[in-house]
Amino acid sequence: MAISEADARALSGIVGAANCSARAPDREQHARDASHHAAHTPDLVVWPNNAEEVARILAYANAHGLPVTPWGTGTGLEGGAIPQHGGISLSLARMDAILAVHADDLQVTAQPGLPHQDLNRQLARYGLFFPPDPGANASIGGMLATNAAGIRTVRYGATKDNVLAIQVALADGRLLRLGSRSLKQSSGYNLLQLFVGSEGTLGVITEATLKLAPIPQHTGTAMASFAAVEAAVAAVLDLRLSGLDLAALEYLDSTNTRILADAGVHIAPLPTLLLELHGGAAEAVAGGMNALRAICEAHGATAFRAATDNMERTLLWKTRHSAYEAIVRNHPGQEIVIMDVAVPISAYPELIRSAQDTLDELNLVGYMKGHAGDGNIHIELPYGDETTFVRIAMANQRIAAIAVGLGGTATGEHGVGIGKRDLMRMEHGPALDLMQAMKTLLDPIGILNPGKVLPATH
């Protein structure tokens, strides 16, 4: 349903004329995220300045049946921020303040529009950081909405594990505070976690108090190459069982390391693990690095490079992060689908094997890397034509089914958005009906991010 002039005037009245636009460039900028999903242009973009304005926008939209799709920084990978049904793109970009740094509590209270890298830049002088890091400079609100994770989750948890309290605006315009700044709370129902990961379909998060960690005083980083996938994955299992509490445990398969090696990066074209330890004492990290090396070598690591200074550490991580660019360079003019599934760690070898078989059967080129410590794998699949895309979509369905069959999930950290809606019944069974009931309870008219997360009921 399109937005009328009266609606636009009313919404402009809430946020101010400077924070409301129906101009084509603004609307186009909010039509698609970083995914391959098709763009859809909103009728109007509004930039509320505070929680009360968000609440008033929702109340208005609810009363008039207007779709509202929240927007953070547009870095999502499953289309969660695409205004699939038009209506209002609700950008939180102008709500990007840090409201309070509770340094002694290792906490920060921030608005949802603040990108996490900007947050961490501002927190550095307190010696603190917000650990979840999805790679892209996602907003806090976007990270909460998708329960984003990333390379540090193996030690610090996903976004859901690093949020203590939120303020949320409901569809009917109510503003609620959920959770507590206390680390412990056994007081009533955990409503906070119902909104985290709900991708703006149950409410709009307008403020969050996040857990921080001390910037590690001592860090050890290492890269280990293995002759075969099996050896690398066996090392992953032992590293997880060692109690070494790794801060990162990343896997790069040989498709990735080969194009990196071809591009002149100093890396063996072999299955590779990237490992990191964080610690408060130098001896602790040094001792841990020795133990870690011993485990890798026991599994036949053919090369082990350790970095203890910051420059070398940065270099090792640059290798990981430049893998994506190398893929893009190797496939000029093509789009890339990024798959995201996760399984219990014991099923990681089988997931990798079955996924590779699936790609081979469908004659697809895929680059596998993953947050191995969490059993999470990403496959980057370039395509330049429709028929390849159709085969990629088939692979996506099949590999998601494999992951669910192995006790895992169709979406480890990217969310459901548009791309994974049709996999929800397979993954959740009858629990999906209770999810539908929650949606009906909290958004009876269906104004909040319609077309996302839950499959169409017809």
Next chain:
Amino acid sequence: MAISEADARALSGIVGAANCSARAPDREQHARDASHHAAHTPDLVVWPNNAEEVARILAYANAHGLPVTPWGTGTGLEGGAIPQHGGISLSLARMDAILAVHADDLQVTAQPGLPHQDLNRQLARYGLFFPPDPGANASIGGMLATNAAGIRTVRYGATKDNVLAIQVALADGRLLRLGSRSLKQSSGYNLLQLFVGSEGTLGVITEATLKLAPIPQHTGTAMASFAAVEAAVAAVLDLRLSGLDLAALEYLDSTNTRILADAGVHIAPLPTLLLELHGGAAEAVAGGMNALRAICEAHGATAFRAATDNMERTLLWKTRHSAYEAIVRNHPGQEIVIMDVAVPISAYPELIRSAQDTLDELNLVGYMKGHAGDGNIHIELPYGDETTFVRIAMANQRIAAIAVGLGGTATGEHGVGIGKRDLMRMEHGPALDLMQAMKTLLDPIGILNPGKVLPATH
């Protein structure tokens, strides 16, 4: 509403005659938990053998309007398992099997009636343990229902942080599986956490997959005494900020250490911290212990005793655990109320000060100890007569209000049960209405643990 003979026959038909009892001794055994709350006898005790029987019991109770109060081991401290409205006491005691040990995944799937100490005894041969430890031998189901925590939460999290998947029976008899064995999941709404901590008022957990940790290969334990509360608490803040990742950070105030010293325990009658480190490498723990000692000494620790062998370690922890017995011995024939509030760690000094002032004003003797690393404090208050109890109830209300005012919670880890219901509006404000709506959605007739968690609406 009392249970009719026809009801008893129907329920006996579900679980079998040997698993259903209306005999007085059985009913009395399920009439009260470990708290000071008044007993209430159920009409019937049933011991289902599996999830399907639980579901059928609930469906029957729902159709006939019979109250159902789940029972684990009866170690609760807020009356959560007391069948306040009579009806059915649903004991999970005969559902106490380990269904699967996923050693490589550091996971176990178990039935809810299994006590956590029994679970850990069985897991020891895998070199694994379930970290949350509330002290008493609570059942897994009871720990999930109250989101129990304890001394290891500062490193390993509360029960809610250590559960990946559950099966839950709803009031209408549906059985749902929520969550995933994958460590990461960004797939739909987090319904799992809605049931964790809901104290059996939204559903009955019939199975859980829990996160485990490797039994630490190396452990360091220490006890540090301080001349004043302020110095001990200042050390707590610095220890939290150090990145040392303590596995326990416990506080005993001088009321506790004095009666321990009087009882002949080798401890200074001073504010005391008990600290523990876990690690996968000996050097890591040794390095950490040095750093930890330096922090305590910088805050003027007057004594620092470190234990690195198991016997000494056990001895130090015995000191902590014998504090309660010493209180009981010092107050023969008296009952003890155990308070439980938590605040952001920066407010810990003020909480302790204000709580002590409250006790002094009300002329009460209270023994303070706490999970300092989490900002959680317990006050043990002995009473032998009604007037003292009335003053204790006043102190409970006031100290809970102080904690909430400091950004904390009225219940850190014991749950709401009967004792904290009337504090829920103060703590949650308008969010309480959404909790009520969840209750209405999931238990429209109100059969599930009536009289708990939510305040009476009339």
